[in-house]
Amino acid sequence: MRFASLASGSKGNCLVAEADRTRVLIDCGLNLRDTERRLARLGLAPSDIAALLVTHEHGDHSGGVFDFAAAHALPVYLTYGTMTALKAEGKVTEGVKTVIIDGRQAFTVGGMQVIPFTVPHDAREPVQYVLADGDKRLGVLTDIGALTAHVEQTLSGLHALVLECNYDHDMLWNGTYPKWLKQRIAGPFGHLDNADSAKLLAALDCSRLQHLVGAHLSEQNNRPEIARAALAAAIRCEESWISLATQAGGFGWRDLL
DSSP states (O other), X not given: OEEEEEEOSTTOOEEEEEETTXXXXXXXXXXXXXXXXXXXXXXXXXXXXXXXXXXXXXXXXXXXXXXXXXXXXXXXXXXXXXXXXXXXXXXXXXTOOEEEEOTTOXXXXXXXXXXXXXXXXXXXXXXXXXXXXXXXXXXXXXOOSSOOHHHHHHHTTOSEEEEEOOBOHHHHHTSSSOHHHHHHHHSTTSOOBHHHHHHHHHHSOOTTOOEEEEEOOOTTTOOHHHHHHHHHHXXXXXXXXXXXXXXXXXXXXXXXX
16 A cells, blocks of 8 residues: 655645555645646556545635546545535536545445545535555544544554644744634634644554654644654654655655555
8 A cells, every 4th residue: 555645735635545556536626737747746647546535625625626537537435515515616517426425434446445534624524534455544634623532543553644734823823814714723623733733643553653744734824844843742753754745746655564
């Protein structure tokens, strides 16, 4: 099993994972040509992708989903709430195969097991995902406003984790964003700051963890060195062991052995 990121941040998110010759995209917040170009950078063609898994309807996660799916005849997996929200915004392309998922029920795509889990976020029916190949498990958690016991249980014992470190508390509240936006980001349906991400990590069984990647870092309200230090302290590892996903480049392939 392996995984990589095409991009991570408020301007667009997209992650690719591969297991048993099945490859899926989690979200696609990039435009069609940019998605194709970034896939090629990872050595993949659109025809290598089996499906798109959507977490929620916000544009930085779903903006390119239906364009990419329509262009390459791919199915889209998403919750009923996410589908309803995207339809209301006119972002669903006629003719694209959609599969409505239950946020509490696992399913398979080819040789990959997909385990969605519900999260508190300001969207209609948001989920995040754990992907597995029968042996190794990858967790992706990039949009969540508050920690829950369910999330902790789902992410414990993973072999790899892509974890939101959206903002630094002091940078956000001392920054230039309007008050309403600061409250939304820091609220229970917004995003995790570095300290909350570290708190989550400290509560997990990380004994099998081969890769930890900080993701969805705010370009205005966070700095890579702050996020990396917080995650490293939580699991008592060298800061250099922590990877970070970027908006411009995502991150390259990571193998699970």
